[in-house]
Amino acid sequence: MRVYNFSPGPSALPLPVLERAAAEMTDANGTGQSVMEMSHRSGDFRPIIEKAEALLRELMEIPGGYRVLFLQGGASLQFAMVPLNLAANAQPDAQPGAGKRALYVETGIWAKKAAAEAAKYAEVVTAASSKDRAYTYIPSAPAPAPDDAYYHITLNNTIVGTKWAGLPETGGVPLVADISSCILSEPLDVSKFGILYAGAQKNLGPAGTTVVIIREDLIGRAPEWVPAMLRYDVHAAEGSMYNTPPCYGIYIIGLVLQWLKDSGGVSAAARRNREKADLLYSYLDHSSFFRSPVEKPFRSLMNIPFVPVEEDPEKRGALEKRFVAEAAGEGLVNLAGHRLVGGMRASIYNAMPLEGVGALAAFMKKFEEKARS
Ligand SMILES: *Cc1c(COP(=O)(O)O)cnc(C)c1O
Numbered sequence: 001m002r003v004y005n006f007s008p009g010p011s012a013l014p015l016p017v018l019e020r021a022a023a024e025m026t027d028a029n030g031t032g033q034s035v036m037e038m039s040h041r042s043g044d045f046r047p048i049i050e051k052a053e054a055l056l057r058e059l060m061e062i063p064g065g066y067r068v069l070f071l072q073g074g075a076s077l078q079f080a081m082v083p084l085n086l087a088a089n090a091q092p093d094a095q096p097g098a099g100k101r102a103l104y105v106e107t108g109i110w111a112k113k114a115a116a117e118a119a120k121y122a123e124v125v126t127a128a129s130s131k132d133r134a135y136t137y138i139p140s141a142p143a144p145a146p147d148d149a150y151y152h153i154t155l156n157n158t159i160v161g162t163k164w165a166g167l168p169e170t171g172g173v174p175l176v177a178d179i180s181s182c183i184l185s186e187p188l189d190v191s192k193f194g195i196l197y198a199g200a201q202k203n204l205g206p207a208g209t210t211v212v213i214i215r216e217d218l219i220g221r222a223p224e225w226v227p228a229m230l231r232y233d234v235h236a237a238e239g240s241m242y243n244t245p246p247c248y249g250i251y252i253i254g255l256v257l258q259w260l261k262d263s264g265g266v267s268a269a270a271r272r273n274r275e276k277a278d279l280l281y282s283y284l285d286h287s288s289f290f291r292s293p294v295e296k297p298f299r300s301l302m303n304i305p306f307v308p309v310e311e312d313p314e315k316r317g318a319l320e321k322r323f324v325a326e327a328a329g330e331g332l333v334n335l336a337g338h339r340l341v342g343g344m345r346a347s348i349y350n351a352m353p354l355e356g357v358g359a360l361a362a363f364m365k366k367f368e369e370k371a372r373s
Contacts, residue, residue: 004356007334008158008303008347009181010201017255028251035251040244048247049240052254059257059266060183062190062213069212069232070240070250075110075180075199077230078210079117082176082195085222085232087122087149092225096120100149103127105168108135108157109340110178115152122149134341135160137295144173150194151175156182158202159338161305161345162298167192174218181302183211184260185350186270194218200249202302203349205256209249260350269350273301276348276357280304283361289368293343307343320344323367332360 005012028035031044038045053068062068071077087100099122104115106129118124128141135157144151151170156163158181167175174194183198190196195214201207212232220233228234234242260269281299284292290306292299308323310316323344324336337343348357 001331003331003333004352004359005333006346006348006352006356006360008202008338008345009199010207011203011347011349012351013205013252014256014259014351017252017259020255021252036248038247040241040247045247048251048254049245052250052257055254055257055261056211059260060188060190060213065216066190067214067216067219067236069214069235070245070253071210071212071235072208072246074207074210075178075197076113076117078178078197078212079114080121081212081230081232082114082150082152082197083118083120083122083124084226084230086174086176086195086218087118088223088226089121090223092223097123099123101125101145101147102149103141103144103151103173105129105139105141105151105153106131107138107154107162107164108160109338110158110180111152111154114154114178118152127151130162133295134293135162136293136298138162138164138298141168143168144170146172148173152177154178155188156180156185156300156302158300158303158347159341159345161292161294161300161303163300163302165297174215181347181349182300184266184269185273185302187266200253202347203351205253206249209246209253211253256351270301272354273348273350276352276354277301277304279354279357279361280306280346280348283364287364287368289371290364302349303345303347305337305341305343305345307337317342319371326367327360327363330359330363332356332363335360 026034056068087102089098097119102122103125105127106112115124128139130137130139151173155177176195177193179196180198181202183203197212200209214232219236222231284290284306289309291309292306308316308319327335335344337345
């Protein structure tokens with residue numbers, strides 16, 4: 001039996017994608033091979049990566065003048081690649097942080113990690129932080145100076161469940177965004193960004209592939225000492241095939257994108273995502289048993305944390321534990337909050353159907369009634 005999987009990542013994939021991959025497992029496209037067995041430079045694999053890129057360009061309406069790269073190392077490697085390529089000092093033996101100035105908005109744990117990694121190569125300035133209220137909102141931040149190397153945001157904060165309600169004004173300074181947990185969840189104007197990056201394992205496919213969308217003028221700025229594998233210019237020049245790319249992951253991403261296109265594209269996904277999120281938020285806002293810790297204008301469509309209203313930490317901890325265990329017993333799995341913040345969290349990416357969210361809301365209601373009686 002398939003469960004409803006609320007995992008924050010790796011997360012649920014659309015069933016039709018898994019079924020198609022299973023059907024093609026030993027013989028893809030009549031080649032007599034699995035995609036896993038193909039040479040990445042062969043005529044068999046070439047159409048697979050080309051189709052994945054073409055679908056991503058179509059679905060995200062990526063303008064000309066941007067390159068799409070399929071890399072490895074997760075979003076976490078982008079935390080280093082962005083500063084290495086856009087801000088690092090020309091001297092390999094420069095002091096840590098001796099690069100150009102880059103602004104970071106600290107909206108959660110991933111944003112903080114990104115800034116900490118960048119601080120090894122760039123002069124990192126925290127433009128604003130929402131740490132004062134446990135990252136439950138998105139702070140407003142000052143505009144960058146014209147010669148800042150870039151301005152980094154985390155568009156959707158997976159752990160705390162916030163998202164940017166609008167984009168910051170950065171003038172001519174490239175806006176760089178981690179979109180790991182919101183890529184393709186609703187329309188996004190790519191032309192507003194210098195770089196977008198996302199680990200695949202939330203809304204795109206299996207872990208192991210990272211998608212980078214980069215404006216062409218930002219390619220070729222890395223100092224010479226930066227290793228080949230960490231350079232956008234090398235990966236762009238080689239069409240993501242400087243070395244062996246994550247072939248099977250790229251193939252699954254292609255299937256996921258085809259599924260998304262067949263189900264109406266990004267605006268249809270956004271309507272479904274809004275409906276799913278509204279169902280949970282309206283339940284939470286009317287419940288006197290559970291609540292959402294996130295301030296209303298900044299609530300994520302993808303990751304919805306919730307906590308019991310109970311204030312006694314011991315009782316609350318026990319309720320949370322029981323909730324997660326009993327939900328799993330009903331086929332609603334991976335609802336525990338992040339280990340750093342506790343509570344519960346429902347991650348409801350594109351592949352989560354409305355029925356799954358409905359089942360969760362019904363379970364919450366039942367749990368609440370039982371706990372009160
Ligand atoms: C999951 C996640 C990451 C970490 O991704 P990896 O691919 O594991 O490196 C970074 N940022 C955000 C916003 C995430 O959701």
